[in-house]
Amino acid sequence: DTGVSQDPRHKITKRGQNVTFRCDPISEHNRLYWYRQTLGQGPEFLTYFQNEAQLEKSRLLSDRFSAERPKGSFSTLEIQRTEQGDSAMYLCASSLLRQGPGGKLFFGSGTQLSVL
Amino acid sequence: AQSVTQLGSHVSVSEGALVLLRCNYSSSVPPYLFWYVQYPNQGLQLLLKYTTGATLVKGINGFEAEFKKSETSFHLTKPSAHMSDAAEYFCAVSEDFGNEKLTFGTGTRLTIIP
Numbered sequence: 001d002t003g004v005s006q007d008p009r010h011k012i013t014k015r016g017q018n019v020t021f022r023c024d025p026i027s028e029h030n031r032l033y034w035y036r037q038t039l040g041q042g043p044e045f046l047t048y049f050q051n052e053a054q055l056e057k058s059r060l061l062s063d064r065f066s067a068e069r070p071k072g073s074f075s076t077l078e079i080q081r082t083e084q085g086d087s088a089m090y091l092c093a094s095s096l097l098r099q100g101p102g103g104k105l106f107f108g109s110g111t112q113l114s115v116l
Numbered sequence: 117a118q119s120v121t122q123l124g125s126h127v128s129v130s131e132g133a134l135v136l137l138r139c140n141y142s143s144s145v146p147p148y149l150f151w152y153v154q155y156p157n158q159g160l161q162l163l164l165k166y167t168t169g170a171t172l173v174k175g176i177n178g179f180e181a182e183f184k185k186s187e188t189s190f191h192l193t194k195p196s197a198h199m200s201d202a203a204e205y206f207c208a209v210s211e212d213f214g215n216e217k218l219t220f221g222t223g224t225r226l227t228i229i230p
Contacts, residue, residue, distance in 0.1 A: 003159070004159065031215065031216065033216060033217070040125070040222060040223075041222055041223075042120075042206050042208070042220030042221050042222050042223050043160070043206070043218075043220045044220070045217050045218065045219070048215060048216075048217060050215075055215070056215070056217065091159070091160070093159075093160075093216070095216050101148065101167035101168065101213070102148040102150065102165045102167045102210065102213075102216070103215070103216040104162050104165075104216075105152075105160070105162065105216045105218070106159070106161075107152075107159035107160040107161070108159050109157065109158060109159045110159070
């Protein structure tokens with residue numbers, strides 16, 4: 001169990017640029033989640049995958065955000081035409097189906113995005 | 117819609133003293149409730165969870181929480197604080213029992229005074 005890894009740890013970009021983040025979940029985990037956390041707030045759900053299928057997206061998620069999980073392994077989160085309001089910590093988490101009621105999320109350390 | 121309120125964004129306790137972190141929830145159905153902890157420069161990790169059954173739930177590192185439906189609360193306690201408990205603690209609720217889509221509170225930063 002090498003844990004959930006996220007790359008990069010930090011990203012600074014200019015407003016209007018596109019950015020892409022990568023998440024590598026724990027290898028046997030079939031579910032992968034993206035959350036966003038802003039200063040002073042708790043993590044906010046964005047989207048999740050079961051294997052390669054994206055099963056749910058938050059209604060709050062702008063069309064500028066897109067996530068993929070090809071082959072049901074790693075995932076990428078892309079933000080197009082970044083805005084200053086996109087500045088946040090982007091968290092990836094994974095879980096194993098049938099971990100019992102409520103499950104258990106394993107979080108990565110996050111990617112801190114700063115939009116100038 | 118489900119929501120979580122954590123009272124006190126910062127809590128300080130002396131080493132060896134009782135730790136009490138408060139969480140109240142709002143849910144239209146019997147919820148699943150969670151406490152996650154985030155140590156500096158680390159990802160969040162699950163401390164404990166309540167799904168069904170016994171209302172007093174024991175977690176890792178000596179923490180426990182009690183589900184009180186009448187008070188809509190799920191407070192986290194530890195009898196004796198240790199320096200290593202210094203971290204940020206998040207309460208979370210789930211009404212969607214088929215996945216791990218959680219609604220988190222705003223967090224409580226716990227400081228331990230030597």
